[in-house]
Structure formats: structure tokens, C-alpha cells
Amino acid sequence: MHFQVRAITLDLDDTLWPFAPIGARVERVLHDWLLQHCPRTAEQFPIEAMRALREAVYVERPDLSHDFSQLRMLSLIRAMELSGDDPAHADAAFETFYAERNRVEFYPDSLAALERLAARVPLAAISNGNADLARIGVHHHFAFQLGAREHGTPKPAASIFHAACTQLAIAPGEVLHVGDDIEMDVVGAHRAGLRSCWINREGHTWPHELIRPDLEFTTLAALADWLDAAHQPDTAAA
Known part of the structure; x- marks a missing residue:
């Protein structure tokens, strides 16, 4: 035609x-960063728990269903607040995630x-x-x-x-x-x-x-x- x-x-x-390798890799890289800089968050929210928290935030904020970056940031802030870490670390944590997210094959x-x-x-x-x-x-x-x-x-x-x-x-x-x-x-x-x-x-x-x-x-x-x-x-x- x-x-x-x-x-x-x-x-x-x-x-x-392919996105699947990126999705798996960014979670590991972010968790490693949290272990170093926000250990209480990493302990309370290992990869599976962080994923569940992120999904809960998505459900809470349907108005942001078009904005994965903002939803990711809100999830990081929520995890740090619940764990007793300073949420000011969220910007650096997001940058670590985002740099890895854009490393594509x-x-x-x-x-x-x-x-x-x-x-x-x-x-x-x-x-x-x-x-x-x-x-x-x-x-x-x-x-x-x-x-x-x-x-x-x-x-x-x-x-x-x-x-x-x-x-x-x-x-x-x-x-x-x-x-x-x-x-x-x-x-x-x-x-x-x-x-x-x-x-x-x-x-x-x-x-x-x-x-x-x-x-x-x-x-x-x-x-x-x-x-x-x-x-x-x-x-x-x-």
C-alpha cells in the first residue's frame, strides 16, 4: 500500500x-542510591515496597496520570517522609533515576x-x-x-x-x-x-x-x- x-x-x-530492561535497571540503581544517601528509606522501601508505594500514589493522583516524572517525585518524597529521611534528597534521587531512565539500548x-x-x-x-x-x-x-x-x-x-x-x-x-x-x-x-x-x-x-x-x-x-x-x-x- x-x-x-x-x-x-x-x-x-x-x-x-525496549523499555523492560530500563524499568528493571532504574529500580536497582535508585535503590542503591537510597542505600547510600537515605538508608532509612532504602530499608523501609526496598524495590518491591517502593513499587507498591508508587502505585498507591498513582491511584491517589489520577490528575497526574499523564506525568510519570511528577508521580515518581511524589513517591520519593512520600517514602522519605514516612521513613524519617529528609525529603530534600528527592531531587537528587530523581536525577539518579532519570539519568538511568535515559540510558537506552x-x-x-x-x-x-x-x-x-x-x-x-x-x-x-x-x-x-x-x-x-x-x-x-x-x-x-x-x-x-x-x-x-x-x-x-x-x-x-x-x-x-x-x-x-x-x-x-x-x-x-x-x-x-x-x-x-x-x-x-x-x-x-x-x-x-x-x-x-x-x-x-x-x-x-x-x-x-x-x-x-x-x-x-x-x-x-x-x-x-x-x-x-x-x-x-x-x-x-x-
């Missing part, structure tokens, strides 16, 4: 890099594919997570990054897709959204009027009958191949 694509919006976690095809895609059309990142493309070192491939925290509403809300299209100054129907998540990325983009591409690295079966992605690939490199082919001049009439 070929159609006009004037810009691409990209999900980040589990599209450009790209899928093998991602970096080369990003460069190829950016050479064809403008790229913008749309993410519910709190990755920082500047810290990661790939911001130069993107026109901008739009997070749920900055926008105020997460995917799959149509408004975050429309905000990206407005910033790109391109109509939704000419923007292709690319991501791994069936509901957040593909269904969300479809309902917002964008084209959609499902990056299905694990070979999952599509679950919906009435909504389907416009494109489906197992790698980002395959999308770059498709976009290259779509930009080749039509020589059929030559």
Missing part, C-alpha cells in the same frame, strides 16, 4: 528501544532507520513516557518532542495527535504515526484521523476487526524501506 506521507510521528518506548535497526526516515520527512516524537531525546542523543533527528506531560493528556486522546499535527503544520491525514502499542498508537492515531503504522516486533495477532493499521512491519528498517520506495519516481510511464 502506498499513500502520501508528509511527516511521521513516532512513539519511543518499545518502538525505538536501541533495537539493532532503530538508529539507521531513524536517519533514513528523517532524511525523507520531518519526524516528531509523541510519547506518554518521560524519555528525553536530548539526553539520549538523537534529538537532532526530530523536529520536536511532544510528551503527555507537556500536552496535559496522554495517548490515545486525539488531542495529543492533533497538537503534533498543528505544530508540524500538516493535516492529520498526511501524517503517519508509528508505534508498538495497539490501543495507544494504532487505534489512537486512527481515531484522530492520522495514518498508522504498527511496529509488531513480537509477531502478535491484530485483535480488532473494524480498525486495522495502514501499515505493519516487524522493524523500523522495514518502514524506512517502504518510505524509500514511496519516494522513488514513478517510471512506469517512461
